Amino acid sequence: MTEERPSPSGVERVIPQATVTRLATYLRVLSILADEGVLIVSSEELATAAGVGSAKLRKDLSFLGPNGVRGVGYDVARLRAKIDSALGLDRGHRVVLAGVGNLGQALAGYGGFARRGFTMVGLFDSDPARVGTEIDGLTVRHVDELVVACRELEATIGVIATPDEAVHGVAQQLVDGGVECILSFSPMVLDVPDHVEVRRVDLAVEMQVLSFNSSRNVSGPAGIADPAIVVAPRPVSPPPLTSSPLTSTARLGRSHGPRIAGNPNPVNSSTRNGSVIAP
Amino acid sequence: MTEERPSPSGVERVIPQATVTRLATYLRVLSILADEGVLIVSSEELATAAGVGSAKLRKDLSFLGPNGVRGVGYDVARLRAKIDSALGLDRGHRVVLAGVGNLGQALAGYGGFARRGFTMVGLFDSDPARVGTEIDGLTVRHVDELVVACRELEATIGVIATPDEAVHGVAQQLVDGGVECILSFSPMVLDVPDHVEVRRVDLAVEMQVLSFNSSRNVSGPAGIADPAIVVAPRPVSPPPLTSSPLTSTARLGRSHGPRIAGNPNPVNSSTRNGSVIAP
DNA sequence: TTTTGTGAACTCATTCACAGCT
DNA sequence: AGCTGTGAATGAGTTCACAAAA
Incomplete structure (x- = not known):
């Protein structure tokens, strides 16, 4: 019943959710490299192939402990095995x-x-x-x-x-x-x-997100750093609302409610960010 | 050619990427409510149905400007139209x-x-x-x-x-x-x-992320706040590596490289976090 | 009184830049 | 000389808690 369990034994490592997602991607790239007979790969090469920055990749891998050899790079097979195990795929x-x-x-x-x-x-x-x-x-x-x-x-x-x-x-x-x-x-x-x-x-959510992003891209190929995007030239218009027919009428059907997920337990897991929804 | 374009005209609003993703989810819930004939919904109800916290929902909606009526809630149809338009779905x-x-x-x-x-x-x-x-x-x-x-x-x-x-x-x-x-x-x-x-x-990435999360869940139903998760009771083992056959041999084939995305432009967009990969 | 909208505090994630190893 | 691993700095996203509106 204790609230948290941050340190059951000694020193632990924690893998951020965002990193887990990317680890899966690295794994796929590593498989391809292995198939090509590549034995060693640098963070720079691996990162490019996975579509991320090399610093981020190294940070991600660092959560698994030491993996590579400085001045050399990562052993493809070894790294693959380590990620496999970290993700529990060897089960x-x-x-x-x-x-x-x-x-x-x-x-x-x-x-x-x-x-x-x-x-x-x-x-x-x-x-x-x-x-x-x-x-x-x-x-x-x-x-x-x-x-x-x-x-x-x-x-x-x-x-x-x-x-x-x-x-x-x-x-x-x-x-x-x-x-x-x-x-x-x-x-x-x-x-x-x-x-x-x-x-x-x-x-459909994936498509809608695309739709939003494309709405912004239309104007300029150069502009707008993507992490957040400009919207609505005239965003105001405080809603006059309550124009005529609603207010107390036909509120949420008391008897049945919104009929969607009257969640007693407030949906715990439900995957985090991204294409999926967060708790 | 200018680097950014944060303010083409006057006051603008910026919608964070994470919010965009959730807006799409709210939209779906709103459609269902509309079909049920519900006219007004509170942030609490809508949030529960969408599987998020009400504070987050309100914050998300606030990026679209004022939407609801205090003490009352949101007009389902109006909110729906607003999100539709914000996401560019009306195009x-x-x-x-x-x-x-x-x-x-x-x-x-x-x-x-x-x-x-x-x-x-x-x-x-x-x-x-x-x-x-x-x-x-x-x-x-x-x-x-x-x-x-x-x-x-x-x-x-x-x-x-x-x-x-x-x-x-x-x-x-x-x-x-x-x-x-x-x-x-x-x-x-x-x-x-x-x-x-x-x-x-x-x-496959989705499944792998699941796999990881399940590896952690097995131990205790109570423990571990999810945003980051404990891993590896014994995380150490520095890699002896370079045991025998590799080092300079068969490095990345110089002639052809990893053959995967030898990206000249370092993959700009590629959706953010979640099921998808980040740039 | 009820419920929205939002600053301010906080947590998670990314980027930087460089120390440390080979 | 080259490349990894990581602390420190920055930025994004979430939660809190409350003032303002109906």
Whole structure:
């Protein structure tokens, strides 16, 4: 019940969230380098390939402890192993996928997962037409078996690619089935216990962010340092509001509320910044 | 040529990147509320539904100028319109999609786009078997027509859902076709001019971040404030490295380099934090 | 009284610049 | 000479807490 746990034993290292995200990217670049037979890489080279600055890259890596050799660079294989381990990828995550529509099938067949240590162990859907079919070597099972199957298969990660209506139910089943984390492609905000990590990818949000940024870019190719962007030449206009019909009428339906996430526990995890939403 | 352009006219407002991302989320919640006939919503209610704290929500909205009525709340329709406009969604973006595999088809058929003001205007693929087929009311055209078609169709956004090998070529064509921004589902780092905004969604990265976070969650449900997370009980082990075979041998192939993004311009845009990568 | 809007304090993240090792 | 690792400086983003408005 203690509030925090910053130092269970002696000296610890903490990896900032933003760094974790980038580590995953470095890992991909390192794989490519390894495939090309490259043995040593400098921070400068690696950074360029990953699309970041070299200082940031070095800072990121420093959270894992000493990695490279001064005056030389990083041993590609060694660094790869270290990041793998830091991200917990060497644990061999077993993944179940709910929803085998177009998106689900794309995910099931995505080679990038297997290549990074994720094994797809179960596919689930509620559509009888899809149940029983085989996709990428796995037979689609009915979503009702999800809870039991998660335990049998020892799944640690659940991916949700179902229509929005099914999302809550599926999420609950994944939680009951004991998965540690959920990747959802629905815009719905999930409501899960604190110990389950949720990451949400909302395609429409991605597009909307793009839309905003493009609105700003139209004017000048040179201008505007991107981290924050100018908007609205005339931003004012205090809202006269309450023009005529509202005020007390039809407020939030008292009886049912907004019907969206009447979250008893105020959505703990829900991935941080970026494409995803923060708690 | 001037370095910055913070104040073209009088008083301006700047919207932080992180806020932009959340605005898109608020917008979705507002749509649902509107559908339910809700007219007024408080910051507390809206925040809960969106999975954020109410203070953050109010701060976010404050960048758009005054929106609500004190003691009352926000007019759902009005707020929606304001965010729509701030994000540039009222411009009616026209979207072209390259790569009509499973993922591409999922995107083409995704109702969430149309619902938020994006119109899919063109589908492209290089596979002769797919060219000519009709998906969701659009005929798939050959990717070689992309440059011309982008101009004809007046596309502002390009989505890339092709295999990695095709990504660079397609990106170049989109740029030549004059799109303002690109949403890519490939892990490849794109190399585009500064005025083109790139947003990258890397599914494997999402999973890897989850993996990391779950590694930490296993121990205690109570512990660890999430923003940064403890790692490695024994983080030390300075690398003996240079054990035997490497050092000067087979360094980065001088002739060809890492062959990945030998970026002349150091990748300007590339979306910020989160699922995506930072410049 | 209720709820917004916002300065001010604080936490997290990036960039700089250089000491320290090979 | 070259490149990593990191403290210190800066900047972005979040939380707090309260004054002002309805």
